[in-house]
Amino acid sequence: MHISDLPDKSQDYLKTIWDITELSAGQPAALGEIAEKLNQKTSTASEAIKRLVGRGLVNHEKYAGITLTEAGQELAIEMVRRHRLLETFLHDVLGYTWDEVHTDADLLEHAASDRFITRIDAHLGHPRRDPHGDPIPTAEGDIDNLPHTTLEAVVPGATVVISRVQDSDPDLLRYLAQFNVAPGSRITLDAGPFAGMVHLVVEESGERFPLAQTQLALISVEA
CATH class of the missing domain: 1.10.10.10 (Winged helix-like DNA-binding domain superfamily/Winged helix DNA-binding domain)
Known part of the structure; x- marks a missing residue:
């Protein structure tokens, strides 16, 4: 067939x-x-x-x-x-x-x-x-076969490389693009200023931006 x-x-x-x-x-x-x-x-x-x-x-x-x-x-x-x-x-x-x-x-x-x-x-x-x-x-x-680890499993302070971002949320893709974040970007996860939020720090630029915890499962990472 x-x-x-x-x-x-x-x-x-x-x-x-x-x-x-x-x-x-x-x-x-x-x-x-x-x-x-x-x-x-x-x-x-x-x-x-x-x-x-x-x-x-x-x-x-x-x-x-x-x-x-x-x-x-x-x-x-x-x-x-x-x-x-x-x-x-x-x-x-x-x-x-x-x-x-x-x-x-x-x-x-x-x-x-x-x-x-x-x-x-x-x-x-x-x-x-x-x-x-x-x-x-x-x-x-x-x-x-890619790792199935997402940002949900990353502890604050850890540095990882983004391997893939699900395309189900175009708003998330546009938001990440504002900070030049894409597969291959190296980022550090920091605790957010309040519940439900984290901060990502982009290694290359040093830029820091907030992200909702509900979106962490859409971003896969590797060490």
Whole structure:
């Protein structure tokens, strides 16, 4: 089966399931979370999952969450590759900011041919990360495993390197960009002036800025 054999919405479901399980270190995706990310009613998402189960692309064990079968994972990784290469092309070649690329990549990934994606990959020099730091699968489906540690787990005073920032919050991306913070930035976490806030200190510039603790889970780091 080729990814183009599936309706666009089915492609979205596979990619969303893969995204959720990747960020949760392989834990099954919950139906409600899938529905929320796709702006669907839970009942609508349930019917879509049943159809994917019928095609042998998804496993849905009662009370155990939703996972991809081997065939479903292969197709999902192809969608992830398309999406992240398109985001990188929009950012590096067309000058999109990193908070703008996600929406347009979502639209383009369904129409892009294999040849077009292959040409983009070659033109960009076969990048291994997209603008948010997410790993880009190779044409063979290989993908780097990144640490799942987030700023939530970092103790005040520790210095870490940002490895990826989730693209689900464009406001956060725009805010970090004000301080030139992106994957690869080295930052130190300091306690905030009051509850619910922390301060980040950018090593390169020495700039210090506040961040809500609720946003720490969206930023992955490594030592």
